[in-house]
Amino acid sequence: MSKRNSAKYKIDRRMGENIWGRPKSPVNKRPYGPGQHGQGRKSKLSDFGTQLRAKQKLKGYYGNIMEKQFRKTYDQATRMKGDASENLIGLLERRLDAIVYRAKFVPTVFAARQFVNHGHVLVNGKKVNIPSYRCNVGDVIEVREKSRTMALVLEALESAERELPDYISVDPKGMQATFARVPSFDEVPYPVVMEPNLVVEFYSR
Known part of the structure; x- marks a missing residue:
C-alpha cells in the first residue's frame, strides 16, 4: 500500500484547485494556497514549475501515488507504441x-x-x-x-x-x-484540466 503523507484536501489547497470535484473541498470557499502567504500575489511559474505542477496534480489525483511508482508508470508509457501522454493516462486508468x-x-x-x-x-x-x-x-x-x-x-x-x-x-x-x-485522454472525466503532455515533458528533460 502506497504511503500517503498529506491529506487529500491539503493537495487541493496546494494546487489551488478542486481536483476531484468534491463539494466538500475547502478550495470551493478558499481558492488559494495554504499558509499566511497563501493569498499573496502568485508569481509566474517557469516552464519547469508548470511541468512540475502538472505532474503533482496528476499524481495527486490518483491517490497521491508515490514518485517511484509514478515514474515507473511513465517509463512504461514511453516504451509503448503511440503517444506517451495518452499511454500514461491509459495505464493510470487501468489501475x-x-x-x-x-x-x-x-x-x-x-x-x-x-x-x-x-x-x-x-x-x-x-x-x-x-x-x-x-x-x-x-x-x-x-x-x-x-x-x-x-x-x-x-x-x-x-x-x-x-x-x-x-x-x-x-x-x-x-x-x-x-x-x-482503455480510454483516451479526452474520455476521462477529470473535474479539472489535466496536462499529461507537460508530465511527459517534465520527465523527458
Whole structure:
C-alpha cells in the first residue's frame, strides 16, 4: 500500500484547485494556497514549475501515488507504441483502485485504495488486494459478497456526485464492473484540466 503523507484536501489547497470535484473541498470557499502567504500575489511559474505542477496534480489525483511508482508508470508509457501522454493516462486508468473509484463502489480514490488493500474486491472471481494491479480489457471487477452491505459502498453507489464513464460497464445491483476498453485522454472525466503532455515533458528533460 502506497504511503500517503498529506491529506487529500491539503493537495487541493496546494494546487489551488478542486481536483476531484468534491463539494466538500475547502478550495470551493478558499481558492488559494495554504499558509499566511497563501493569498499573496502568485508569481509566474517557469516552464519547469508548470511541468512540475502538472505532474503533482496528476499524481495527486490518483491517490497521491508515490514518485517511484509514478515514474515507473511513465517509463512504461514511453516504451509503448503511440503517444506517451495518452499511454500514461491509459495505464493510470487501468489501475484497480482507479476502476473501483470510477465504478462508484467507493466515494474517493483514497477510499478505493484502502478498499482494495483490505481485500473487498475480486477481479475475475479472484481476490486482488493490490491497488496498483493493472486490469485488462474485459476484466470483471466486483465487490466481494461479504462487503456489499458496507455503508461506504451503498452510499457511494447512490451518490449523484459523479457520473459513470462509458469505458466501464457497471451493474450497480450486482456490484460488478467490466473494464470495456482503455480510454483516451479526452474520455476521462477529470473535474479539472489535466496536462499529461507537460508530465511527459517534465520527465523527458
